[in-house]
Amino acid sequence: LSQDELKKIAAYKAVESVQSGMVLGLGTGSTAKHAVDRIAELLHQGKLKNIIGIPTSKKTHQQAVSLGIPLSDLDSHPVVDLAIDGADEVDSNLNLVKGRGGSLLREKMIESACKKFIVIVDESKLVAHVGASGAMPVEVVPFCWKFTQNRLQSLFDYAGCVAKLRFNNGGEDGEIFVTDNRNYIVDLFFKKDVGDLKTASDAILRLAGVVEHGMFLDMATTVIVAGELGITIKNK
Numbered sequence: 001l002s003q004d005e006l007k008k009i010a011a012y013k014a015v016e017s018v019q020s021g022m023v024l025g026l027g028t029g030s031t032a033k034h035a036v037d038r039i040a041e042l043l044h045q046g047k048l049k050n051i052i053g054i055p056t057s058k059k060t061h062q063q064a065v066s067l068g069i070p071l072s073d074l075d076s077h078p079v080v081d082l083a084i085d086g087a088d089e090v091d092s093n094l095n096l097v098k099g100r101g102g103s104l105l106r107e108k109m110i111e112s113a114c115k116k117f118i119v120i121v122d123e124s125k126l127v128a129h130v131g132a133s134g135a136m137p138v139e140v141v142p143f144c145w146k147f148t149q150n151r152l153q154s155l156f157d158y159a160g161c162v163a164k165l166r167f168n169n170g171g172e173d174g175e176i177f178v179t180d181n182r183n184y185i186v187d188l189f190f191k192k193d194v195g196d197l198k199t200a201s202d203a204i205l206r207l208a209g210v211v212e213h214g215m216f217l218d219m220a221t222t223v224i225v226a227g228e229l230g231i232t233i234k235n236k
């Protein structure tokens with residue numbers, strides 16, 4: 001099975017938890033895309049009714065509009081029944097790294113307002129510790145971003161951290177990546193385990209200039225993992 005087929009299997013499994021009348025957080029990324037497609041399909045088949053979608057990015061908003069899913073936002077629906085979204089990493093305590101697609105702020109706002117948060121991944125996302133497979137993104141304000149980048153890097157000197165500003169297309173055209181919220185992303189690359197994640201999270205958020213980071217701690221209620229040998233469901 002291809003990675004995308006595994007993503008689709010996890011996504012479809014998660015959508016089995018969607019009930020008519022729900023307010024749904026609609027995730028962002030190639031795995032969540034399958035879940036949004038599936039929700040639209042069930043709506044059009046009449047198997048789901050009265051769904052309201054809260055998109056976690058402009059990209060998902062566009063996808064949902066094109067599929068005819070009724071949409072709203074957190075101002076109108078401050079409590080979300082269920083959110084379904086992908087992740088870049090899942091550790092053994094169901095802590096996540098998200099944001100390599102750049103949508104972490106809106107995702108975290110919506111997913112921390114929901115009663116249930118189902119994470120959908122293929123087995124390649126399972127890691128021994130946060131940062132093991134790549135970047136841990138931090139959304140920062142553009143004002144003096146280099147100052148913030150340097151402070152982030154120093155914060156995690158002990159873990160051999162390298163902090164890099166994110167560019168579009170890997171930086172070929174020198175164009176800085178800008179989030180839906182008109183901020184920048186500094187990606188943190190760790191050579192070693194950062195240790196206690198709550199301590200790391202608090203330290204990052206205390207830096208003026210940081211908006212939010214991509215560690216989603218103690219937020220997932222269920223993680224659905226699709227692998228070659230089948231589906232594994234991990235509950236909090």
Ligand code: DER
Nearest residue numbers: 029030031086088098099101
């Ligand atoms: O950017 C994000 O947070 C996405 O949800 C990401 O974490 C998962 O993207 P993928 O499903 O395309 O791997």
